Amino acid sequence: MTGLRREFQTYKTWDKDNNFHPWDAFDKAGDDKPDRTFSEYAEGIYVFDELGNKVIDGPGGMWCMQLGYGNGEIADAMAAQVRKMAYCSPFSEATSVSAQFAHEIARRAPGDLNRVHFTTGGSTAVDSAIRFIHFRNNLLGKPTKKKIISRVAAYHGGTYLTASLSGKPSEKAWLDTDKYLCHFLPDVTPYRRPEHQSMEDFLKEKVADLENAILDLGPDNVAVFVAEPVLGSGGVIVPPAGYHRLCLEICRKYDVLYLSDEVVTGFGRLGHWFASEEVFGIVPDIITCAKGMTSGFAPMGAAIFSDRLFKDLEGEVSQGAYFTSGFTYSGHPVCAAAGLKNIEIFERDGVLEHTRRVIPHFQKRLAEMLDLPIIADVRGMGLMGAIECSLTRDGKSSPDIDATIGAVIDARCQDLGLMVRPYGNMAIFSPPLIITEAQIDDLFDLLTQGVKEATEELLRQGLELEPVQG
Numbered sequence: 013m014t015g016l017r018r019e020f021q022t023y024k025t026w027d028k029d030n031n032f033h034p035w036d037a038f039d040k041a042g043d044d045k046p047d048r049t050f051s052e053y054a055e056g057i058y059v060f061d062e063l064g065n066k067v068i069d070g071p072g073g074m075w076c077m078q079l080g081y082g083n084g085e086i087a088d089a090m091a092a093q094v095r096k097m098a099y100c101s102p103f104s105e106a107t108s109v110s111a112q113f114a115h116e117i118a119r120r121a122p123g124d125l126n127r128v129h130f131t132t133g134g135s136t137a138v139d140s141a142i143r144f145i146h147f148r149n150n151l152l153g154k155p156t157k158k159k160i161i162s163r164v165a166a167y168h169g170g171t172y173l174t175a176s177l178s179g180k181p182s183e184k185a186w187l188d189t190d191k192y193l194c195h196f197l198p199d200v201t202p203y204r205r206p207e208h209q210s211m212e213d214f215l216k217e218k219v220a221d222l223e224n225a226i227l228d229l230g231p232d233n234v235a236v237f238v239a240e241p242v243l244g245s246g247g248v249i250v251p252p253a254g255y256h257r258l259c260l261e262i263c264r265k266y267d268v269l270y271l272s273d274e275v276v277t278g279f280g281r282l283g284h285w286f287a288s289e290e291v292f293g294i295v296p297d298i299i300t301c302a303k304g305m306t307s308g309f310a311p312m313g314a315a316i317f318s319d320r321l322f323k324d325l326e327g328e329v330s331q332g333a334y335f336t337s338g339f340t341y342s343g344h345p346v347c348a349a350a351g352l353k354n355i356e357i358f359e360r361d362g363v364l365e366h367t368r369r370v371i372p373h374f375q376k377r378l379a380e381m382l383d384l385p386i387i388a389d390v391r392g393m394g395l396m397g398a399i400e401c402s403l404t405r406d407g408k409s410s411p412d413i414d415a416t417i418g419a420v421i422d423a424r425c426q427d428l429g430l431m432v433r434p435y436g437n438m439a440i441f442s443p444p445l446i447i448t449e450a451q452i453d454d455l456f457d458l459l460t461q462g463v464k465e466a467t468e469e470l471l472r473q474g475l476e477l478e479p480v481q482g
């Protein structure tokens with residue numbers, strides 16, 4: 013065994029014994045636990061493992077590496093801030109760097125969304141936004157108006173409340189969730205609509221689902237509708253055109269706030285700073301963001317509130333109240349320095365323009381994946397994409413079969429040099445925004461090859477092709 017291998021064998025043992033990861037599986041323990049691949053070095057869109065194998069980062073970290081890896085300018089900005097002022101309590105003081113970052117975000121957010129509340133990531137942004145909405149309704153004398161409407165397949169985070177708002181069944185099987193505050197609308201995936209239902213009727217039904225839920229729960233009890241513009245980790249689900257605008261109208265009708273969770277879609281993923289207005293034509297009451305805010309270089313999130321929500325609270329109404337919510341690292345100056353530099357580079361290098369230029373090629377190559385017999389649906393928008401496969405055993409699918417499909421595609425692609433993000437029978441992509449058209453071709457060439465090899469392997473394992481929907 014070489015020195016390098018031996019060193020990593022030790023790290024792998026420590027990783028299994030001491031590093032309790034998110035989503036750790038419990039069916040195997042000790043030496044039986046599979047080794048994780050170590051990502052040790054990265055540059056641009058490429059990640060290198062401990063043996064030096066190079067893969068394209070298909071998921072772009074976790075939808076976050078907008079500028080790719082190894083950006084020296086962001087590293088320098090963070091280092092300079094560490095030396096200048098590494099920490100400042102957001103509870104009692106301020107820093108110029110976080111004030112500037114808040115200002116730059118507010119300038120780019122739609123409408124009057126000018127109040128930026130920094131948090132430590134996406135979950136804490138959504139969680140804090142909901143705490144603020146509840147706080148506000150308490151002050152406005154609407155103490156019952158607290159319920160939250162979310163959707164099947166949504167993902168809003170990993171805190172107790174935001175995990176409760178997530179509508180992915182696979183994430184709820186083993187953990188408790190709140191059932192008093194959180195309510196779910198049915199699936200909005202066009203691909204899963206009944207065979208003979210038109211898109212127009214599907215849209216009407218999906219909007220009616222929201223109105224009916226508000227009426228069932230009672231408008232006096234419903235505080236907010238929480239929606240990702242495109243449901244990301246639930247499988248890149250793009251609701252029918254017009255959906256968000258009509259849902260906003262329903263929210264306005266019943267005095268329900270609209271929280272657009274742009275943790276994934278914000279900061280360029282759909283070619284704009286924020287997608288709510290530019291892509292979907294709505295100005296929500298609150299936008300949450302994280303990930304791309306710092307291009308993944310530092311953990312940070314924000315809930316951006318409309319001025320209007322604050323105006324209502326001025327004066328007598330607030331009865332001397334404080335919004336007693338926040339974190340030690342809210343608005344951390346080093347993270348803010350990374351975020352400010354990120355915005356500067358986006359502007360200087362025309363990153364949004366570049367993204368908008370390469371999106372059509374990405375979507376074209378994604379659409380072509382449908383030619384492979386195993387693939388039943390492809391979905392995408394901006395630099396987000398998903399393939400959904402369909403294979404069954406004896407004509408039946410199951411979560412176990414889906415997980416096998418995802419795992420085999422993942423393994424084949426990884427061997428070929430492409431990191432994918434499997435989710436059940438799907439694989440999800442959100443590469444760095446700096447990706448070029450040639451690199452998009454590499455990504456999809458490897459994916460095509462990986463899916464072909466995976467299909468052969470899965471058929472050998474006794475799975476069979478399901479007739480694909482037309």
Ligand SMILES: Cc1ncc(COP(=O)(O)O)c(C=O)c1O
Pocket residue numbers: 074133134135136138167168169170240244245273274275276302303313
């Ligand atoms: C839409 C959405 N909201 C919230 C979150 C939670 O963000 P974080 O993992 O930074 O807490 C995520 C994470 O993927 C997300 O996709």
